[in-house]
Amino acid sequence: MAARLWDIRCELVEGIVNLDIEKLRAETPGISEGIHLLASGSALMPQPVIDAVINHTKLEARLGGYEAQAQMAGMLENVYDVVAAHLGSDRREIALTENATVAWCQAFYALPFKPGTRILTCEAEYAANYVAFLQRAKKDDLDIDVVPSDASGAVDLEALETMIDDRVGLIAMTWIPTNGGLVNPAAEVGRIAKKHNVTYLLDACQAVGQMPVDVGAIGCDFLSATGRKFLRGPRGSGFLYVARKWLETLEPVMIDHFAAPWVAKDKYQLRDDARRFETWENSYALRAGLGAAVEYAAALGLAAIQNRVWKLASTCRDMLKQLPGAKIRDIGAQQCAIVSFTIDGLEPRETVAVLRQQGIAIGASDPSSTRLDAEARKLPVVMRVAPHYYNTEHDLEQFIQAVRRLL
Numbered sequence: 001m002a003a004r005l006w007d008i009r010c011e012l013v014e015g016i017v018n019l020d021i022e023k024l025r026a027e028t029p030g031i032s033e034g035i036h037l038l039a040s041g042s043a044l045m046p047q048p049v050i051d052a053v054i055n056h057t058k059l060e061a062r063l064g065g066y067e068a069q070a071q072m073a074g075m076l077e078n079v080y081d082v083v084a085a086h087l088g089s090d091r092r093e094i095a096l097t098e099n100a101t102v103a104w105c106q107a108f109y110a111l112p113f114k115p116g117t118r119i120l121t122c123e124a125e126y127a128a129n130y131v132a133f134l135q136r137a138k139k140d141d142l143d144i145d146v147v148p149s150d151a152s153g154a155v156d157l158e159a160l161e162t163m164i165d166d167r168v169g170l171i172a173m174t175w176i177p178t179n180g181g182l183v184n185p186a187a188e189v190g191r192i193a194k195k196h197n198v199t200y201l202l203d204a205c206q207a208v209g210q211m212p213v214d215v216g217a218i219g220c221d222f223l224s225a226t227g228r229k230f231l232r233g234p235r236g237s238g239f240l241y242v243a244r245k246w247l248e249t250l251e252p253v254m255i256d257h258f259a260a261p262w263v264a265k266d267k268y269q270l271r272d273d274a275r276r277f278e279t280w281e282n283s284y285a286l287r288a289g290l291g292a293a294v295e296y297a298a299a300l301g302l303a304a305i306q307n308r309v310w311k312l313a314s315t316c317r318d319m320l321k322q323l324p325g326a327k328i329r330d331i332g333a334q335q336c337a338i339v340s341f342t343i344d345g346l347e348p349r350e351t352v353a354v355l356r357q358q359g360i361a362i363g364a365s366d367p368s369s370t371r372l373d374a375e376a377r378k379l380p381v382v383m384r385v386a387p388h389y390y391n392t393e394h395d396l397e398q399f400i401q402a403v404r405r406l407l
Contacts, residue, residue: 021390034361035391040230044390049296072284075291086294093242107240119170119172120145121173153332171192173186174206178206180330180373181313209230213302221246222241222243222246224239225238231294234290312337343407349381
């Protein structure tokens, strides 16, 4: 479908997909405003995504919200199909949500745990997830056990397997943490979870849009993601994958008459698909934008995107290493498109603010975002650069020059 909406922006040369970077930059209005190197926060939207959001909003203004929804029902329903195709799942296994945190929490809080159940997670787990562990541990008498990292910094697979016993009710892990460049072995964790029949919840917030995602190959029961990061969708959009087997038994903590129609005076009936994790009211303009973003990425090919953004990140690391006092804070045998670093004498938040005034967008990440990993590695606040495929080596050179002037 994406090819019918806009031209495919890549060509196949000797088996290697080459992206037409100039065309992609031309379709990214934000390029004209400066150098944006923070796809890990909220990437620049391409024009088709912007158009989808604005056009649906205009249609609501002209016809009314209900009428616009009715007129665009086919397009809005297709969002489930394109997200499912993106993940290698069935449309019945997809719920559309306001963001990745809502998606993750919908799955996590619905899972029934007996007192004494153990949750296994990783050292680089994200703060939003870990505070939810702490809350349920307090309320439901659960235990949180952290799987140690291997020598590279990724979750130690041997340690994970040895930690599993009859009390383990969940493996919950972040695939790509918010900082540190790490790519955890999601599929290998999935094979261990399946072998021991343990539920597996995967936070793919930073992975979706950056690399291919196949829930069948990963073997997860649940996967949460956002639209605003590497997928280049609008803020306020996300989705949840729920493996079909869970649709037979799992009831959300919160329901309304969309998730569970009121079928008799004293009875409700849960929907038979993942939309039981949705509510009736939603931003359909943002859903239109999310669908356009997924189609845009699919037209380019996730393997091509991964190849491009990981190479840019690697180049950025090499450039940073040439700066006096620079320390790359990334870990992992595989390193993604998120580059974390510090520079002696530069306070990260102040540096981010100064660069923003110069039209260069990077980010800062506080140790509390990944507290376990940060404390284990004694990390301070780090700066974070996350190039996307619309960035160029010239963008990186200008960023490095701007930082050098601050030293």
